[in-house]
Amino acid sequence: MNKKTLAYHLKDIQHFYGNTKVLDIDDLKIQKGSITGLIGPNGSGKSTLLKLLAFAQKPTCGHILYNGQKEFPFSPTIRSKVTLLTQKPYLLKRNVFENIAYGLNIRKDKRHLKEKVKKALRTVGLNFEVFAHRKWHELSGGEAQRVAMAARLILKPEVLLLDEPIASVDTKSAKLIREASLKARDNWGATLVIASHDLQWLYSISDMQLSIFKGNIFSTGMENIITPPFEKYNKDLIAKKLTDGQIIKLKSPSPKTNTAIIRKKSISIDLETQKDLNILNQLHGHIASMLLEKKTGYIMSAISIHDMSFILRLTPDQISTLDLYPGKKVILKFQANDVEWI
Amino acid sequence: MDYIVAGFFKAFELLISGDNATWSAVWVTLKISTISMLLSIGAGLPCGFLIGYFDFKYKKHLRTLLDTMLALPTVFIGLAVYAFISHHGPLGELGLLFTLTGIAIGQTILAFPIVTAITASTIESIDDDLKLTLVSLGAGKRNILATCLWEVRYGILAAAVTAYGRVLTEVGISMMVGGNIKYHTRTITTAIALETNKGMFADGIALGLVLISIAFIVNLSLSFLRKQ
Numbered sequence: 001m002n003k004k005t006l007a008y009h010l011k012d013i014q015h016f017y018g019n020t021k022v023l024d025i026d027d028l029k030i031q032k033g034s035i036t037g038l039i040g041p042n043g044s045g046k047s048t049l050l051k052l053l054a055f056a057q058k059p060t061c062g063h064i065l066y067n068g069q070k071e072f073p074f075s076p077t078i079r080s081k082v083t084l085l086t087q088k089p090y091l092l093k094r095n096v097f098e099n100i101a102y103g104l105n106i107r108k109d110k111r112h113l114k115e116k117v118k119k120a121l122r123t124v125g126l127n128f129e130v131f132a133h134r135k136w137h138e139l140s141g142g143e144a145q146r147v148a149m150a151a152r153l154i155l156k157p158e159v160l161l162l163d164e165p166i167a168s169v170d171t172k173s174a175k176l177i178r179e180a181s182l183k184a185r186d187n188w189g190a191t192l193v194i195a196s197h198d199l200q201w202l203y204s205i206s207d208m209q210l211s212i213f214k215g216n217i218f219s220t221g222m223e224n225i226i227t228p229p230f231e232k233y234n235k236d237l238i239a240k241k242l243t244d245g246q247i248i249k250l251k252s253p254s255p256k257t258n259t260a261i262i263r264k265k266s267i268s269i270d271l272e273t274q275k276d277l278n279i280l281n282q283l284h285g286h287i288a289s290m291l292l293e294k295k296t297g298y299i300m301s302a303i304s305i306h307d308m309s310f311i312l313r314l315t316p317d318q319i320s321t322l323d324l325y326p327g328k329k330v331i332l333k334f335q336a337n338d339v340e341w342i
Numbered sequence: 343m344d345y346i347v348a349g350f351f352k353a354f355e356l357l358i359s360g361d362n363a364t365w366s367a368v369w370v371t372l373k374i375s376t377i378s379m380l381l382s383i384g385a386g387l388p389c390g391f392l393i394g395y396f397d398f399k400y401k402k403h404l405r406t407l408l409d410t411m412l413a414l415p416t417v418f419i420g421l422a423v424y425a426f427i428s429h430h431g432p433l434g435e436l437g438l439l440f441t442l443t444g445i446a447i448g449q450t451i452l453a454f455p456i457v458t459a460i461t462a463s464t465i466e467s468i469d470d471d472l473k474l475t476l477v478s479l480g481a482g483k484r485n486i487l488a489t490c491l492w493e494v495r496y497g498i499l500a501a502a503v504t505a506y507g508r509v510l511t512e513v514g515i516s517m518m519v520g521g522n523i524k525y526h527t528r529t530i531t532t533a534i535a536l537e538t539n540k541g542m543f544a545d546g547i548a549l550g551l552v553l554i555s556i557a558f559i560v561n562l563s564l565s566f567l568r569k570q
Contacts, residue, residue: 051474054474054477055477056474056477076480076481076482079477079480079481080480083478083479083480084474084478085478086471086474088471089471089475090469090471090474090475092472092475092489092493093492093493102479102489103479103480106481106482106485107480148475151479152478155479155480161478
């Protein structure tokens, strides 16, 4: 990856809240003009990572290169190039016009302000005449989020970071926010990093998916996490017992690790069990959902094994050969040694 | 009961007729309470912001001290200021005893912890997302300070009004440091105390009404500002 094409390069990043490590990233590169999808459960470290990328916080250890330059202390210049939209937008106690114009006002850029505000509002589907003079408390949740989005878009940032931007808004607002964020990339080549639980959206627009769990980044996208409790199976293996009686057998963890990761690439899918004793895990389940990864043509398939869900990245050929479709019963196979512990 | 009713009529009579002694007390009260308010806001607002915004060692101890100072008796402040500015005190040479400046110093000491403590609490109550939002919109330190203060402007106004109410109605400092000198350092509250001692209830009630009216106007202005 050419250095000149990199927006971010994170090296040996560790971040702590008190004594708790919330982020641990050895090396992460994000290309200029790309769309990166950030996937992970609540509390996994997505918001912290976005705050670091927004230069709103300094990592406890390690450093962040932006456009190849080490950034610290954070100057207003760097902060003016990167902007973050959070899930719960904070609107200043002013009207919509003043909220959207705030960023330009502090940059003392007052040229064609009204026109720019009008355009930003239009981008998020709000009418200037109707909304410009509304107070912050006269907006619905979806409208407030769209105003917050417009306040970022008007700045034409080099990087637009979105933290669950559509998690608590109505369908119409979600659609408009999705479209507006893509315009940032298409119109002025902004780099986008989006954390969202809307996997369908992320897989359809992102160039790269990063999965994050317990502060660890998996650049291969979403991976399968198996959390405690585990039971001892024999001297080498431990077992995760599912409530339907199936058992997942895994190589015992090393000290201080208790969460298992099974990479997508380590799991195979089949329609029948095999009498091969070497394959320790043959789990019965059904396909819960299938998502097309537009950029690659792969199909992200969620397999439900009773009360657990596994993710697999299947080729169209596999789908066709096995005649897979949502609801179809399948068998997942992987070795006990295929586990990684964190 | 009659003397209370008579007091109301006397109040209007004194005010409408432009009684010199009454209007002098009103003017002195407004003048020194406004000066002491401006001084306490000038000092208390930045201190309150620093205490509320930043985390530092001994912050809790400082807050406890500030909260204790909220309950300082005005006579104690009066006594302390008197001790400093009396002829035998360390600042005796400045000749501040029985002057409006002396009262203003005492009232500033009274109002300062109120403005500081309420500002600090208001700043502490700021939504964490505000700072993140400002940073993400490219705000520098000055912008963050100015915008945070503007965002909590009603809380700060409330701090100012609370402090103003306290200095407007205090009697201990004005009496001890000002000396209740007619046409010079007599305030509404010291005048009320004096008139009541003399048995002139009507005059006392008249001045009390003026005091209540001022407090009413201040609060009315606050609600007007809130609506803007």
